[in-house]
Amino acid sequence: MSQSFSDVDRPALDFDGLSDALCAPLGPYRKLELVESTGSTNSDLATKAGGDKVGFSDLSVLVAEEQTQGRGRLDRQWTAPPRSSVIVSVLLRPFNHAGNPVPTQSYGWFSLLAAMSLAEALGEYAQLEAKVKWPNDVLVSGRKISGILAQMVSYPDGTPPAVVIGSGVNVTLGKDDLPVPTATSVALEKGATTDRTILLMSYLRVFAQRYRQFCNVNGDPKAQWKDGTTLLSRLQKVMVTLGQQVRAELPNGGEIIGEAFGLDSFGALKVREADGTEHVVSAGDVVHLRPYEGS
Numbered sequence: 343m344s345q346s347f348s349d350v351d352r353p354a355l356d357f358d359g360l361s362d363a364l365c366a367p368l369g370p371y372r373k374l375e376l377v378e379s380t381g382s383t384n385s386d387l388a389t390k391a392g393g394d395k396v397g398f399s400d401l402s403v404l405v406a407e408e409q410t411q412g413r414g415r416l417d418r419q420w421t422a423p424p425r426s427s428v429i430v431s432v433l434l435r436p437f438n439h440a441g442n443p444v445p446t447q448s449y450g451w452f453s454l455l456a457a458m459s460l461a462e463a464l465g466e467y468a469q470l471e472a473k474v475k476w477p478n479d480v481l482v483s484g485r486k487i488s489g490i491l492a493q494m495v496s497y498p499d500g501t502p503p504a505v506v507i508g509s510g511v512n513v514t515l516g517k518d519d520l521p522v523p524t525a526t527s528v529a530l531e532k533g534a535t536t537d538r539t540i541l542l543m544s545y546l547r548v549f550a551q552r553y554r555q556f557c558n559v560n561g562d563p564k565a566q567w568k569d570g571t572t573l574l575s576r577l578q579k580v581m582v583t584l585g586q587q588v589r590a591e592l593p594n595g596g597e598i599i600g601e602a603f604g605l606d607s608f609g610a611l612k613v614r615e616a617d618g619t620e621h622v623v624s625a626g627d628v629v630h631l632r633p634y635e636g637s
Contacts, residue, residue: 352425352514354407356539363543364403370550373402379424381411383431384493384508391433391495391504400435401550405542409510423519426527428511428542432456432549433495435504439558443502448561450609453478453492453625454577455556456507459549460488461580464511467544468533476583476602476611477625480511485526487512509545513538552576563607574605588613589634590623598623599634 357376364371380386387404390397408424434452436444460480461472464487473481480488488511495504512520512527514536520527529536556573559565563574578584583602590598590613600615610624611631 352423354425355405355542359539360405360543364546369547370554371401371403371546372399373397374405375403376405377407379408379410380406382409382508383429384491384506385411387431387433387508388493388495388506391506392497395497395501398433400433400437401553402433403430403546404433405430421521422510422512422515425538426512426514426519428509428513428538428545430542430546431506431508432546433504433506434553435502436553436557436561438560442560444557444561446503447608448556448563449492449494449503449505450624451556451561451563451573452505452507452553453490454605454609455552455573456490456492456509456549457488458573458577458580459552460490460509460511460545462552463541463544463548464528464533466548467540468528468531468535470528470531470533472580473582474577474580476581476605476631477609477628481582482526482531485524486522487526487528487531511541511545513541563605563609577605583611583631587634587636589630589632590621590628591630591632592623592627593629 355376361374363369365374366372383404383406406429409429410421438444457474457478457480461474464470464472470482475481478490479486488509491508493506495506512525514529515527555567559567564572566572586602588602598613598621600613602611603614604612606612606622610622613621613623
């Protein structure tokens with residue numbers, strides 16, 4: 343049953359309900375930890391994963407009621423009032439259906455896969471038309487409702503690297519709580535539910551399914567899943583960036599203006615200038631990516 347809460351009524355997450363539904367033996371996740379407050383769930387989970395490969399296996403999850411030093415892409419700060427958001431990090435140790443590690447060249451797709459999964463969950467459970475903005479944002483009504491941040495965990499002994507995928511979803515934030523004026527929240531968009539337990543559970547369920555489908559085809563975004571779709575085809579349906587005229591602002595002060603016409607095999611964005619010149623830009627190469635409507 344859907345429930346909605348006002349921005350002054352922010353109940354705690356239902357940890358027992360989440361654990362029962364999401365963790366083995368009934369669910370796909372191996373471990374779920376919930377903390378009241380932390381600096382960064384991504385940093386904490388990356389540290390745990392680096393020191394304990396066995397205890398923190400594939401699909402281990404860390405959730406926080408409050409994050410005080412949250413960071414987005416390019417170290418941009420992200421904070422919110424306690425119990426107003428979904429704050430979650432998931433540890434990935436990707437392997438395919440044969441039990442072999444997924445090629446690290448595929449790791450660039452995990453942020454997009456997480457954003458797509460979140461958009462799908464918001465559509466199904468909050469009844470919001472959510473879209474993905476390359477490389478790591480989820481938008482509703484053109485405003486940012488969530489950001490995704492991926493962090494690599496490397497090992498000196500040659501163990502395949504792990505990935506931590508962090509997600510922050512604005513749920514009951516009011517206009518005065520928003521980190522930037524271009525953001526929004528589930529409450530502001532009048533979503534069908536602002537129950538963070540429902541939203542977190544739905545996102546993690548969808549993510550685990552899409553993650554396993556992607557890994558089972560060895561991290562190939564063009565390989566067909568059992569349902570006849572591919573990661574690339576699913577992304578193309580929800581990504582607002584593709585087909586847009588965009589301005590990619592680069593760290594050196596330069597910019598690329600053109601049509602975002604596709605994604606390459608690593609998940610980088612392909613942009614075609616008006617004269618036909620084509621560029622491939624990765625998330626780390628771009629300071630801002632904005633729609634371009636001409637001068």
